[in-house]
Amino acid sequence: MESIRKVNSEIGKHPTTLLCIYGFFSMMRPSEPFLTPYLTGHVKNLTIDEVTNEVFPVWTYSYLVILMPVFLTTDCLRYKPIIILQGISYILTWVMLLFAKGVLAMQFMEFLYGMVTATEIAYFSYIYSIVNQDRYQKVTSYCRSIQLCGFTLASVMGQLLISLVGLDYFYLNVITLVSCSIALIFSFLLPMPKRSMFFHKTETDVAVPYNARTTHNIEDFNTQDGAHVSTMPPQVEVPKNRFMKVLRQLLNDVITCYSTGQIFYWSLWWALATCGYNQVVNYTQVLWEHVQPSGNLTAYNGGVEAISTLMGAATSFFVSIIRIEWSLWGELTLGIVSSLDAGALFLMNLTENIWICYAAYLVFKALYMLLITIATFQIAATLSIERYALNFGINTFVALCLQTIVTIIVVDSRGLSLDIVSQFFIYGTYFAAIAVIFLIRGAYILIMAKKSTRGTTSTSAE
Numbered sequence: 001m002e003s004i005r006k007v008n009s010e011i012g013k014h015p016t017t018l019l020c021i022y023g024f025f026s027m028m029r030p031s032e033p034f035l036t037p038y039l040t041g042h043v044k045n046l047t048i049d050e051v052t053n054e055v056f057p058v059w060t061y062s063y064l065v066i067l068m069p070v071f072l073t074t075d076c077l078r079y080k081p082i083i084i085l086q087g088i089s090y091i092l093t094w095v096m097l098l099f100a101k102g103v104l105a106m107q108f109m110e111f112l113y114g115m116v117t118a119t120e121i122a123y124f125s126y127i128y129s130i131v132n133q134d135r136y137q138k139v140t141s142y143c144r145s146i147q148l149c150g151f152t153l154a155s156v157m158g159q160l161l162i163s164l165v166g167l168d169y170f171y172l173n174v175i176t177l178v179s180c181s182i183a184l185i186f187s188f189l190l191p192m193p194k195r196s197m198f199f200h201k202t203e204t205d206v207a208v209p210y211n212a213r214t215t216h217n218i219e220d221f222n223t224q225d226g227a228h229v230s231t232m233p234p235q236v237e238v239p240k241n242r243f244m245k246v247l248r249q250l251l252n253d254v255i256t257c258y259s260t261g262q263i264f265y266w267s268l269w270w271a272l273a274t275c276g277y278n279q280v281v282n283y284t285q286v287l288w289e290h291v292q293p294s295g296n297l298t299a300y301n302g303g304v305e306a307i308s309t310l311m312g313a314a315t316s317f318f319v320s321i322i323r324i325e326w327s328l329w330g331e332l333t334l335g336i337v338s339s340l341d342a343g344a345l346f347l348m349n350l351t352e353n354i355w356i357c358y359a360a361y362l363v364f365k366a367l368y369m370l371l372i373t374i375a376t377f378q379i380a381a382t383l384s385i386e387r388y389a390l391n392f393g394i395n396t397f398v399a400l401c402l403q404t405i406v407t408i409i410v411v412d413s414r415g416l417s418l419d420i421v422s423q424f425f426i427y428g429t430y431f432a433a434i435a436v437i438f439l440i441r442g443a444y445i446l447i448m449a450k451k452s453t454r455g456t457t458s459t460s461a462e
Helices: 002-027 032-039 048-055 057-073 080-099 103-118 121-128 133-165 169-189 242-257 261-291 301-319 326-350 354-380 385-411 420-461
Strands: 221-224 227-230
Touching (some): 002 121, 002 133, 002 169, 032 133, 032 169, 032 261, 032 301, 048 057, 048 103, 048 420, 057 121, 057 385, 080 103, 080 121, 133 169, 133 301, 242 385, 261 326, 261 385, 301 354, 326 420, 354 385, 385 420
């Protein structure tokens, strides 16, 4: 068995490298921080209202519609085809950005970008089907870090080319198209996994009944050819209808994921906050354009995005060194930090100074990254790898459903179609409501813990 693991470890290095290269070049998009100035500039000549109320909402709708079929078919197709689909979607998105004009064309571009974000789930799922389970944390760190490096480098490159060279936004999109084309080439070089988490298993792959599992630790797995192979005896009969078996397993997984109050409330915050975060990130360039209309020498969006990414990484690292009893103080922390997020958004809504607006955005994004890392840690502490992926997938889907509702009501031209300043007041109020929910919940947990401690002390005294 040890020799098998060593062989699999050597096999895993090659696809991990290829996947990291794909992740780096797919995130090397120097034009992205300057999307709004590009769309409203001389090349596309759209109005700020058309961009805000007619173009950008399409991304939310397409992401929601595409996510579920992608989520259900990614495992069945064994990941690589979905990664290739993402690479193709990148190419088509930037071809549309470069050569198509008009509101309808840009709406189709946003639909294609919705395909890009929906297929992101295949990126990490792929490597889990190739390497041993004991290497999951390491390869996830590699892939996430290389994406961070790619995005940061792209943002810095875009800012330098705009501020120092005076390059037109059009040519930033050309650079992005070239980078995404390189990523697509490497996606074809990825080896096809022989197995997947749920489908394409051998006859000896038998799931352990859920009533035999514990809360924190599922069955003991050995790894063979990158797939989970149960240690149960091979004579156990495998159900003939594998698809129905998978559906039953998924249903049981969903029930198990949210069976405890702590997991439920952390997941609730995840969905609520991610909805608001996506809205803020999606429309913050529009607010910046409102506060200070950009010219090639006055837009510092790329620098701000680069700094915010690094701050997000720093706050995420900070979680690994702080020591707090999260089961007691965690939800109160969610409430307190969410209130700070709300304050940052209200500041962005009220200020007419672009630098204050930039600074508030940096604070907002860094605090969100801090909390989402804590939420990730807390959920991962009590879930297996399979449940971990399913829980995060469901949380993301719920967040998208909420985001769609917010977009239809607040942003879309068929809804209230609020101006960007009013939108950010709504987003600030939204995070304030999240803060209230978790401040109340956190206070309740502390009160109950104090009562429990008093009861224990009284019993001991007697």
